[in-house]
Amino acid sequence: MKKTVLVLLMALLVLSSVFAGGQADAQASEEKVVRVFGAFVDEELRRFEEAIVPFEERTGIDVIYEGSKDFETLISVRVEGGNPPDIAALPQPGLMYNFAAQGHLVPMWDSLIKTVDENYAPVWKELGSYDGTPYGVFHRVNAKSFVWYPKKAWAKAGYEVPTTWDEMIALMDKMVANGHTPWSIGIEAGGATGWVGTDWVEDVMLRTAGPEVYDKWVNHEIPFNSPEVKAAFEEIGKIWLNPKYVYGGTNTILTQSYTDSPRTMFENPPRSWMHRQGNFVTTFLQQDIQDNLEEELGVFPLPAINEEFGIPVLGGGDQFVAFNDRPEVRQFMEFLATWESGEIWARSGGALFPYINQDLSVYPSSNDRLVAEALVNAKVFRFDASDLMPGQVGAGSFWTGIVDWVNGKSLDAMLADVEKSWP
Amino acid sequence: MTTTEISGEKRGFLATALIAIGRVAVSLFVPIVAFVVLWAGFIFLRDSNAPQGIIAAVAIVWGVGGVALLFWVTDWVVNRTSVTVAKKLQPFVFVGPALAILAWYLFIPTLRSLYLSFFDAQSNNFVGLANYIFAFTDSKMIESFTNNLLWLILGTGGAVGFGLLIALLADRVKMEKFFKSIIFMPMAISFVGAGVIWRFIYAYKPAGEDQIGLLNAVVTFFGGEPQAWFTMPVWNNVFLIAILVWLQTGYAMVIISSALKGVPSSIIEAGRIDGAGELRIIRSIIIPYIASTLVTVSTTIIIITLKIFDIVFTMTNGNYGTEVIASMQYKQMFRFYHYGRGSAIAIVLVLAVIPVMWYNLRQFSKREGF
Numbered sequence: 001m002k003k004t005v006l007v008l009l010m011a012l013l014v015l016s017s018v019f020a021g022g023q024a025d026a027q028a029s030e031e032k033v034v035r036v037f038g039a040f041v042d043e044e045l046r047r048f049e050e051a052i053v054p055f056e057e058r059t060g061i062d063v064i065y066e067g068s069k070d071f072e073t074l075i076s077v078r079v080e081g082g083n084p085p086d087i088a089a090l091p092q093p094g095l096m097y098n099f100a101a102q103g104h105l106v107p108m109w110d111s112l113i114k115t116v117d118e119n120y121a122p123v124w125k126e127l128g129s130y131d132g133t134p135y136g137v138f139h140r141v142n143a144k145s146f147v148w149y150p151k152k153a154w155a156k157a158g159y160e161v162p163t164t165w166d167e168m169i170a171l172m173d174k175m176v177a178n179g180h181t182p183w184s185i186g187i188e189a190g191g192a193t194g195w196v197g198t199d200w201v202e203d204v205m206l207r208t209a210g211p212e213v214y215d216k217w218v219n220h221e222i223p224f225n226s227p228e229v230k231a232a233f234e235e236i237g238k239i240w241l242n243p244k245y246v247y248g249g250t251n252t253i254l255t256q257s258y259t260d261s262p263r264t265m266f267e268n269p270p271r272s273w274m275h276r277q278g279n280f281v282t283t284f285l286q287q288d289i290q291d292n293l294e295e296e297l298g299v300f301p302l303p304a305i306n307e308e309f310g311i312p313v314l315g316g317g318d319q320f321v322a323f324n325d326r327p328e329v330r331q332f333m334e335f336l337a338t339w340e341s342g343e344i345w346a347r348s349g350g351a352l353f354p355y356i357n358q359d360l361s362v363y364p365s366s367n368d369r370l371v372a373e374a375l376v377n378a379k380v381f382r383f384d385a386s387d388l389m390p391g392q393v394g395a396g397s398f399w400t401g402i403v404d405w406v407n408g409k410s411l412d413a414m415l416a417d418v419e420k421s422w423p
Numbered sequence: 424m425t426t427t428e429i430s431g432e433k434r435g436f437l438a439t440a441l442i443a444i445g446r447v448a449v450s451l452f453v454p455i456v457a458f459v460v461l462w463a464g465f466i467f468l469r470d471s472n473a474p475q476g477i478i479a480a481v482a483i484v485w486g487v488g489g490v491a492l493l494f495w496v497t498d499w500v501v502n503r504t505s506v507t508v509a510k511k512l513q514p515f516v517f518v519g520p521a522l523a524i525l526a527w528y529l530f531i532p533t534l535r536s537l538y539l540s541f542f543d544a545q546s547n548n549f550v551g552l553a554n555y556i557f558a559f560t561d562s563k564m565i566e567s568f569t570n571n572l573l574w575l576i577l578g579t580g581g582a583v584g585f586g587l588l589i590a591l592l593a594d595r596v597k598m599e600k601f602f603k604s605i606i607f608m609p610m611a612i613s614f615v616g617a618g619v620i621w622r623f624i625y626a627y628k629p630a631g632e633d634q635i636g637l638l639n640a641v642v643t644f645f646g647g648e649p650q651a652w653f654t655m656p657v658w659n660n661v662f663l664i665a666i667l668v669w670l671q672t673g674y675a676m677v678i679i680s681s682a683l684k685g686v687p688s689s690i691i692e693a694g695r696i697d698g699a700g701e702l703r704i705i706r707s708i709i710i711p712y713i714a715s716t717l718v719t720v721s722t723t724i725i726i727i728t729l730k731i732f733d734i735v736f737t738m739t740n741g742n743y744g745t746e747v748i749a750s751m752q753y754k755q756m757f758r759f760y761h762y763g764r765g766s767a768i769a770i771v772l773v774l775a776v777i778p779v780m781w782y783n784l785r786q787f788s789k790r791e792g793f
Contacts, residue, residue, distance in 0.1 A: 073757050076760070098760075190740060191736075191740050191758075193740055193742050194742075247629065248629030248630075249629075251627065251629070251651035251654055252629045252651075254651065254653075254654050254742075254743070255627050255651050255653060255654065271629075271632075390759075391758060391759040391760060392759045392761065395758055395759070396754065396758065396759055400563075400741075400742060403742045403743065404743075404744075407654050407656070407743055407744075408656075417562055420562075421561075423544065423761075
């Protein structure tokens with residue numbers, strides 16, 4: 001018995017020294033690694049990894065990207081647990097504000113600030129700043145103020161791209177007269193149901209009330225149930241709540257997923273004729289359409305309502321922030337702030353980058369080019385308001401408010417409820 | 424062990440002292456070695472860059488082996504003490520870790536939630552009862568309470584009612600085991616899995632398209648208009664509750680059925696001789712006889728309905744007026760990061776469940792068990 005115990009103890013001692021030994025070996029052979037954590041997965045993950053290959057080859061630094069659909073929960077857990085990634089791609093500015101306020105982030109250093117100033121319009125640096133200190137570098141972004149349509153079906157029906165809001169309404173009535181349903185709208189998105197609606201509201205707010213009122217609205221300097229906001233909802237209601245204008249009426253708005261709804265434009269005959277969505281819409285379409293985007297899919301910017309504000313562009317994007325300050329992390333952050341980091345991805349299509357000095361000719365389709373041009377040239381660009389509002393509203397009562405309103409709740413009661421929920 | 428002790432008495436004082444020192448040293452040596460081994464394993468798991476397969480294998484060996492090692496060492500240390508002390512310590516070798524883990528993972532977090540519920544979103548400033556005021560006045564919270572009440576009444580009533588009905592009927596047919604197995608089967612499906620299945624039953628497509636949802640396919644087959652079941656206020660709750668009833672009827676049926684078998688046939692015979700009809704026998708003999716079982720089953724399902732989350736979360740996400748308390752807690756906690764409100768709602772939920780739980784345990788202890 002005693003012998004067995006002795007042998008066991010010896011074995012355990014040997015085992016523990018093996019652990020220690022293995023650890024030392026691992027450290028010795030370690031190369032320079034930058035760990036990046038973000039919310040995008042699958043196809044986008046692969047494209048991102050392709051895009052950073054030039055950096056890895058040039059510097060010998062290994063960039064390991066890890067994506068998770070539960071990013072927003074996990075990143076907070078990891079940061080609070082003292083185990084943050086080197087760099088994280090934060091989809092919501094609010095997350096950045098939280099981490100910056102708690103002192104977890106590495107503020108931009110001089111050379112990075114210089115690169116950002118050279119390559120971006122000022123609005124992007126402001127969006128990546130907290131309390132006047134810049135932290136976030138924007139890479140791939142999206143622009144949402146666009147209307148997509150089935151090119152071939154439009155040509156056959158003789159529809160033409162509207163350039164003003166009134167022309168668009170006239171076109172919608174023409175479609176209805178022809179027995180066509182103008183819009184496909186679907187706001188179902190699992191836990192995020194309603195966000196498509198918030199984009200509509202924001203786009204219309206920018207067009208009816210203008211960017212200044214929009215900023216006040218985002219910062220809660222005007223109440224959520226102020227007349228300007230109500231007016232925007234009413235403008236949308238004219239389209240959304242009219243069953244002639246929207247395929248399937250309000251029930252379909254509520255229950256159709258935002259990824260399925262643009263597909264209805266490409267059925268034969270089309271069930272719907274227009275779809276307002278960001279430039280990422282192409283990834284939702286049928287595979288045979290995706291293969292022939294140039295011939296099949298058309299796009300135009302959502303027209304202006306008040307000419308004074310031009311055609312504003314609404315958008316969003318992940319901002320990369322650094323949690324650990326190491327030379328290789330700095331190098332990678334600076335790489336992300338250059339057009340080189342986006343070029344390969346832009347070339348493969350479906351992605352949009354904000355760099356002012358980018359080469360528009362690499363975008364593979366005319367749609368991508370049109371969107372990129374509209375973004376770079378927009379007089380007014382604003383970040384998605386719901387992403388800027390506190391989570392209680394921007395990812396809560398604003399979403400559910402849209403759902404309740406479409407499902408029959410009165411506009412005044414809904415707006416008052418959202419206003420009440422503002423923390 | 425006893426032989427060494429006896430022989431120890433024959434030795435001199437020095438020998439006894441040496442043995443005592445040796446015992447202390449050995450007693451310390453083993454726990455220290457155990458600690459070193461566990462610590463080395465922990466450091467390895469935390470810092471190693473080894474391939475994930477190796478890390479996973481080490482984690483399993485370290486986790487399972489570590490628990491065994493800890494148990495073995497504690498047991499070994501306790502056995503080294505005198506018999507009277509060992510007798511008192513021994514039970515805690517077994518029940519102690521369970522108590523410690525319960526305290527660490529259940530009791531302390533509950534107290535911490537209670538503490539956090541008096542603070543603001545970031546847990547920085549004391550806000551008194553503000554979070555509880557929110558929990559009882561916010562329109563979505565009131566909606567949740569009403570819906571939970573609906574779940575409690577219809578969910579529990581439905582599952583227990585159908586369970587009783589089927590148990591009574593199955594008791595009287597030949598292929599009892601077969602039917603009971605089929606009805607019991609949904610119990611094997613998780614709430615989330617059931618949610619996914621029932622999404623296909625309730626799925627809605629606009630009129631004119633192929634209906635991929637079973638229910639709408641039936642409706643349109645008979646010439647009706649397809650319905651968006653989830654968006655119908657109040658009724659959508661009933662559609663969700665149906666899923667719970669589908670899942671829990673089997674459980675209720677099995678327990679009630681076994682209680683039915685315990686009803687002495689002599690009493691039923693006596694009832695028949697006295698001229699009671701079948702319904703009268705069920706009402707006046709069987710139900711009173713199995714009343715305590717019914718109460719236990721009901722309270723168990725009541726607790727499930729109070730805590731209901733998975734079904735709502737997978738099906739409607741609390742939209743269209745189907746919010747429940749647990750989904751509100753999740754949203755406050757993990758979407759809005761309002762730890763104060765999330766904790767307050769959790770405490771309200773705990774307070775709602777505790778009386779039912781207490782009653783449930785008392786019922787159990789009446790029928791042995793505790």
